[in-house]
Amino acid sequence: MAQTDDHTPKVRTRFPPSPTGALHLGGARTALFNWLFSRHHHGDFVLRLEDTDRQRSKEEHVRGILQAMEWLGLDYDEGPFFQSQRFERYCQAVEQLLQSGRAYWCHCSPEILEQKREQAMAAKAKPMYDGACREQGLGPAPGAVVRYKGPRSGNTVYNDLVKGPISFDNAELDDLVILRSDGSPTYHLAVVVDDIDMNISHVIRGDDHVNNTPRQILLYQALDAPLPLFAHVPMILGPDKTKLSKRHGATAVMDYRDLGYLPEAMLNALARLGWSHGDQEMFSRQELIDYFDLDAVGRSAAVFDQDKLLRMNQRYIQAAEASRLAELVRPFLAPRGVERPDPELLSACLPELTPRAKTLLELSEWAEPFLKEEPAMDPAAAQKFLGPAQAPVLERVLALVQELGSAPQAMEEAFQGLTQELGLKMKDVAQPVRVALMGRTFSPGIFEVMAILGPERIKARLKRALDLARE
Missing domain, CATH: 1.10.8 (Helicase, Ruva Protein; domain 3)
Structure with missing residues (x-):
C-alpha cells in the first residue's frame, strides 16, 4: 500500500460509477465524500468506470459522468480507468485463485441452478449454490463458470468506520461466481482486483454495499492482499422517508445544473446528507475539506429536501x-x-x-x-394597460424622459407631479409604463427599471407602446 513521507499509509479513495445512466444524487454524494476524505487527509482520489456491463454501458453516460464531476469541481488525481480495459488482469487473478485452490470450475447449467433454487425455496431454505462442483476438480468447458471457494464455517468480521463492528456467518455466504461463462469478470472480482492494484486505502460507499463487503474481504484474503478500511454511508431518502426516486423530483446531478442551480449549492446540500459540523449549514469548498471526516457521518438515513436546496441556492446566487x-x-x-x-x-x-x-x-x-431590444409583449397586459386611455400618460412620460433623463430621484419626483396634475394614483402611471418597458405586469420597482434601461431604450419602448395604445 502507498505510503506518505513519514511512512504512514497514504489515504487513497476511489469513486467507481457504472456508466449505465446519469450520475444521480446518491452517486454524487458518494463521490463527494470520497473526494473530501482524500483532500482532508492530503491523499489521492481515483476515478474508475465500472463498465463491464457491455449491454448497458454507453459512451454518452461516460461523458455525462465526467461532465457532472467537472461541474461539481470534483477533480481526480488518477484516472479515469475503465474496467473494460483490464480483462486480462482479472483473468490473471482468476488463474491465481484457481492455482491456489481458492476457486474452481463449475459446470452446472442455468437450468440446473434454477431447479436447485426452486427446491430450496420450496423447502423454505436460503437459495444458495450447494457446491456440487466444489470438489470435482473440473476444468474449463463451454458454458462453465469459475466460482470462489469460500469457507464453510467461521465468521467474517470487520470494523465499519461509520457503522461499527459487523459480523457475517460464512456459512451464509455461498460460492459466488467470479468469472462468467463468456469470460467476463463479475463485479466482486473486478472491484477487489482494482482496489488492490490501485492501492485503495479506504472504500467509502453507500450502505447498500454492506452485504457485499464480507464476500470482497474473503477475496482480498484469497489473493493475499491487505484489506482497505470500509465505511458505508447512510441511504438517502425523500421527504416522505422513502427511498429517493424520480417521484421526489430530479435525481440526476446535471438536471439540477440545467434547472439553474449553482454547483456550490449542490455540493453543500450533498455534503449535509449524512454529515454535519455543528449547526453550520453553509460551507465554502475549503471549509468542507477542512472539516470533513468520517467521524461526523451519521448512521441514520439522510433526507434530501429539495426546498432546502432551493433556499440554499438562492443564498449562493445572492452571494x-x-x-x-x-x-x-x-x-x-x-x-x-x-x-x-x-x-x-x-x-x-x-x-x-x-x-x-x-x-x-x-x-x-x-x-x-x-x-x-423589443421584449415580448403580454397580450393581456397590453389590452389592460396600453389602450387609448393610457396614451396621454405614456406621452407625458415620454416627454419627461426626453427632458429629465431616467435618474430614479428625478423620475420619482416627476411621476408624483404627473399624478397630482392628472388626478391619478401612482399605479395608474407606473403600471402602463411598466408594461410599455417590460412587456409584462411584474418587474422590479419602476424607477429602478428606468435607471437600468437608460433614456434611449425607454424612449424607444414608450414609442412602441404608444403605437399599440393608439391602434
Missing part, C-alpha cells in the same frame, strides 16, 4: 460575484432569444434581480425583458 453570475446566466438567456446580451446592461440589472431569483433559470426570466 455570487456579479461578473461570475453574468457568465453563469448566459446559457439560460440564449434559449430566450438573448444570444449576445449587452454586457453593461446585464451587469446593471443583475444586482436588482438577484434578490428575486432562486435559480439561474428564474434569473434569466427576470433579465430577459431588460436585455431584448
